[in-house]
Amino acid sequence: MKAAIVELSKSHEECVFSQISFLQEDNNDDVSLFLHPAIKNQITYLNLANNVSIINFDELKGFKSLQYQLNVVKELSKFDKVIFNTASSSKQVRNIVFFLLFYKVECIGVLHNTKKLQKSFTQKIISLKIKKYFVLSDYLKDKVRISNSKIKLESFYPIFFPKFKSQNIEKKQGEVWFCIPGRVEFSRRDYFYLIHQLQKNELSAKIKFLILGNINTKDGIAFKSELERLNFESYFIFFNEFITNELYYSYIEKSDFILPLLKRKDFSYLNFKISGTFNLAFAFKKIIICDDFYKNITDLNENGIFYSEESFTEIISNTNNFVIKNTYSDKKWHYNFQYKKYINFIKS
Template structure:
């Protein structure tokens, strides 16, 4: 039985872990987690979980990890986030050990441009990316021959197997999941479009900002919503949303709105070298997406999304919210994405690690 250790030093990206556990379980592996103390990941699997102590120094953190690797006879370390200084500074301690290392690259351009990534790659020679189009970008732009890349889709979530909530026919819920980050999501354009067209908007439509809006940026968004007299069509939260409520809200929503526009700071990254976690949520829960027309270039999204421009956003939204058959057609579009089948993804993931 092979021993795999999934490492995540930050409290982010925990939503990627459960898929990897399921894939490794399928092949009879023993799975260990070494994760951040504040990670929301829950022990709902066979994985053996070790959480870091927030009082540990960087050196203590590395020492505990290395002891664990030796004690448990770990064969392969998988860095859930194979980027950043905290991973870079660990690499010298792993260089001359026989243990194998792989990881997830969240920003593909780092494999091409980052000196920090070059140091990490002295040990981590296999990288996963989270969509096929990111893999294509790497094949076209990475000119070296010492690294290997593969894509997989971490679209399985712990709460995905919970009882499906009853959906209300009274409202058409447009869900905007994730942290309230104006640099990534174009709230201002959305709010202005709605303010200008409020009288023409289907009254069933509600926008659910599914993230904690109690911070500074969230406060600005709520203030703008209030100034535009749009409070009745927005659902916001002033507190942290736990995973169960978060996933259940996505399951009961009507459509997912990533709200990524060309004017955004990270637009080009989302279009080529990385993805927003919102896309994985939509794919995982087989939810239709309302996407800016720029994303039409990606085959993954064509059959499951309604594409819009700023000019026709209201007409497209009114159309899909009034046509149950068209919404169902988008939902059925997932049937054509056979590559998302669990067996396909598990095989790709495990085989890449095993080669």
């Protein structure tokens, strides 16, 4: 079986390694990657692929873009299976998948927002060719309601990463680290909720919040300035430059808890998508500390601690009193389980 993984966007690199690892373990000889250059620069395991092609539509318009799309279609038509790592939200993906209707190659998609299956006209066009979609949690699979009976869904968890050399990181005795992965983006996380909680109650100096991303963005600089104004910066660990994968994973490994800081009452996470922070927690078997609005999400409920407006600082200050037993005991967190599930769906 000749297989290709395609990622035309600048996102979702974190989902690629699990898939190429699964395919290589099953196929062992012919897996190719077609990647946006921004993704290629983030990937440290290109050696796992038999071939790596760069695809970049950023500067192309009109006829030149269409001609390039047709060239990509011609290359992808040579494979038995083509997996689109982001099978939505792109005119280029729509067009390429549509043109592949005229070839025997089977196309499979990873869907990062299941709402696309319900309301997106572009997704309907994509689904003329793609009849099998992966979604990124069992919970989402159970929530999806689709009218097209020809479409099949399966869940998988891309929670496996390349082996990395653990970095020598200093962590003072007694410190408790709450990791908030990624650069600061006010649209994605409620950082001001954290500031609000710090204003209400003083915390132990042993508590540290890791802002695990380059702080030097517009939102990051504004957030840090507000912390300095309120004299809260001692609770935080910041990074002033891009963090390498090895250092990034080492800090997650060293952290005690993952703190997503999702905005309260964001119904999209209850119905249509996951946060990449969830998968990082699952990958490193870390307990997630999350707003109780999200307690009905099964994976979080089984492996998390939930806070309310009133209980946040109490939980942060006394995590030992809230630690849950038997976290990550389900077989689905094991590599072999996800590998078999993924491959069986690919081959079905």
